Amino acid sequence: MSKFMLLFSQSYTSKLKAKSFYITTLIMLIGVACFFLWPTISGWFATADKPLSIVIVDQTKENAASYFNSNKKISFKTSNHSLKEEENQVLKGKTDALLLLSLKNGDQLNAELQTKKPLELNNQQMLEQQVQSASQLFTIQQLKLTADQAQRIMNQNVQLSQKVISQAAEKGKTSEEKTTATIVSYAVAFIIYLFVLSYLSIISSEVAAEKDSRIMEIIISSTSPVMHLLSRVSGVLALAMTQFAVLIAAALIMARSFQSGKYWDLLNDLFSSLTAGYTAYAIFFFFFACVLYTLMGAVLGSLVNKVQDVGQAVMPVTMMLMVGFFIAISGMSNPDTLLIKIFSYIPFTASMIMPMRIGATDMSLWQALLSLLILGGTIVGLFLFSLRFYRGSVLTYANGSFIKKIKQAILLSK
């Protein structure tokens, strides 16, 4: 067995066998299961809810109450009693609310809601919608249109078809394609965020612990610093990919078996609408992000003196990761902003943002390739740079800023 394989397998298997790995994988699996079982789980809590009962007192004399339709969440009832009596019913708690309809300026609908206690936000919004559409119907009614005319107004719907007429431009994507890509890209960004965050601290603590306990000196005196760095980075990457594979496999099995395969069909639809190019880019960006951040974790781990200092050392990297993630979230509503464009080229955030741009905007693919090349170049550059001081940094136990430590480490590496 070569020394690289020895170091790699030691790094990989020791963490694979660790309890913490099982626990985090289990928690993530529970998370995935909750996602697929969500309708069932939310059903457990929802069955207890009774629909909101609302009594309508109609003073319009135009039968405006008929525009309110009961559904699972709200039931409307038109009152035959006086306003006073109905108010008493509300106060006694027999009905949840009283909706008083009257006329304003002679031909507009006016609605007032009386409740014993304030309504929940969700119910408030539903009622507002109902009142809004009732008001529209009421106004149409006032215009004395025929039923057929009224129906045509209500059902009118227009589809905006888009056509790029310049010869050079590529065919634009439909908004539906873009929305799908946005959802998938959000998932990619989220997975990168989650994985990098957990594996960043794993690798930096591993390197810091080896440095702190002087095992590092034994290892690099029998192999080389390059081999140590590479074996640690690849060991942790292999671990991350193992966990990722377990989660994907579990997710696919769950999608197939839960909810009678509803999610399986949904995923099928989702992925069939994605192009092969998009999928390839997303995978590359995901993998490159893992490599970049693992490498940074290893280098930061080599610079601190004690394992306790690791948290503080990786803080700036965590910040960068958060910035990328939040910008990716902002892109969900509008992926065409300048902010998104700029950050899709910065290597530390590109992997979370570029997949969204590829899928959700009509940019040309050379931009994605450029961003990927910048990311790859950064990884190679960082690797070469860290080799210059890795040997020194694992032997330096000085205090001071990172810049000072790097300088000292470079000096020692000479």
Added chain:
Amino acid sequence: MTLTIEHLSKRFQEFVAVDNLNFTAKQGEIFGLIGQNGAGKTTTFRMILNLIAPTSGAIKWEGESVHTLNRDWIGYLPEERGLYPKMTVGDQLLFFGQLRGKSKRTLILEINEWLERFELTDKRKVLTETLSKGNQQKVQLIASLIHKPRLLILDEPFSGLDPVNAGLLKNAIIALKNQGTVIIFSSHRMDHVEELCDHICLLKRGKSLFSGAIIDLKKQYGKVNLTVRGPFMTSDLSGLPGVISVSEEKDMYRLILSHEDDARPIFKTLTQDGFIERFSLDYLSLEELFKRKVAGENV
């Protein structure tokens, strides 16, 4: 096999960690590197291990640059203990042995043998973190020599060991010496150095105060260490010619003479009234020599 250090220096910007160091460690001998904290011992070891590069000078193995020395032939025990706490003792030794290029099959036999020798057989499947400090130290030592190195570097190997275990360790080191391993070790404990080493290098702030055989260092000062037991008073003794200092140690007096030749007249004076129980003339101990050397530099 010989390790030769020639005009070795290491400078970190303004700070001189090692200054023009020269010594030779030969097969069949144990070489001791002695110095206070910060004297440059660990820096010297790191240069021999090729962890850091010298500013100037050369480190040679068999007359060739030390870079040609196969890394699997080196054994290294760092000053602070480096073991994986969550690994069992057996796996740990297997890992470090494989790291030095040995196969699993040969290692398993060796591991059992060494564990038995160090009375650790029952700890083979135990997690390293649960061991006592002394036992961890023993595991660390086995890890540094399990692959039968040709050059063994031990940085403070005796720290944290009780006398029984220190004895076990000494015997193991002597056995390796007899098998032909070149051994260099550093220690604060002069009694260990005196017992094990033939040649030493005294370091102070990176400079070598003495490099050579211990006996040569002792001869520099001569036999000026005199212990006597008999019916004397301190005042009787301190008045004698050539006596620098007198100290009472339990039931004896210890006299430091300015010169070896002062001993004869003192013997005559003390025995003129007849029998005395003890009169013993010897070299200074290494610890005293070390203190003198270090103090002498301060003057």
